[in-house]
Amino acid sequence: MSFTKYEPVRFRSPEYIAVWSQQVAATSCDISKDAREAMKDMAVSGYPNEICGLLLGRIDADGWHVSEARQVTNMNIERASDRFQLDPAGYQAVDRDIRGRDVEIIGVFHSHPDCPAKPSPTDLDGAWEGFLYPIVSVCEGEVLDIRCWEPHDDTQQFHPVLLTEAVQ
Ligand SMILES: [Zn+2]
DSSP: OOSGGGSOGGGGSHHHHTTBOOSOOOEEEEEOHHHHHHHHHHHHHHTTSOOEEEEEEEEETTEEEEEEEEEEOBOOOTTTTTOOOBOHHHHHHHHHHTTTSSOEEEEEEEEEETSOSOOOHHHHHTOOTTOBEEEEEEETTEEEEEEEEEEETTTTEEEEEEEEEOOO
C-alpha cells in the first residue's frame, strides 16, 4: 500500500507541519488490547467518516494508562469525513457512568479516513492539554496506524507520545 497516496497535499503544508513536533516522544502511554481493538473497529465501521470518542483510564508519573475506549457521536455532520466534534451529551453520559469507578476520562481519540495519523490544525484548536490524543489512520476501510499525541499549550504543538503494549 502506497503511503504517499494517503498523505494528502495539505498534510505537507507548513500549516500542518507546524502543528506537530518532530522530536522523539518524551512521554509514553499504554492502551489495553480491548481499547485498541475497540478504536480500530469503530474507525473501520465509521469509514469513510471520522469517528471519535473518549478514553478511560488513569494517569501517573509513567504517563497514560488506557483501559477502555468509548465511542461518542461525532456532531460534525457537514464535514464528517475530516472533522470531528464530540457530542457534549455523550461526554456527560460517559462522565456519569464512571462515577464511583477507579477511572477517569483521560483522552480523546478520533479517526483519520484516508489520511495519516498526524494531527491537523483543527485538531490543535480543539485539544485540551493533559489529555491523550490517539489518531487512528484508516485507509480504504483498513486500519494502517495508530499514533498518540499530546497537545502543549506553550509551544502550540502536539508532541508525540510513545505507545507501548499494555501488560493486561
Ligand atoms: Zn484529526
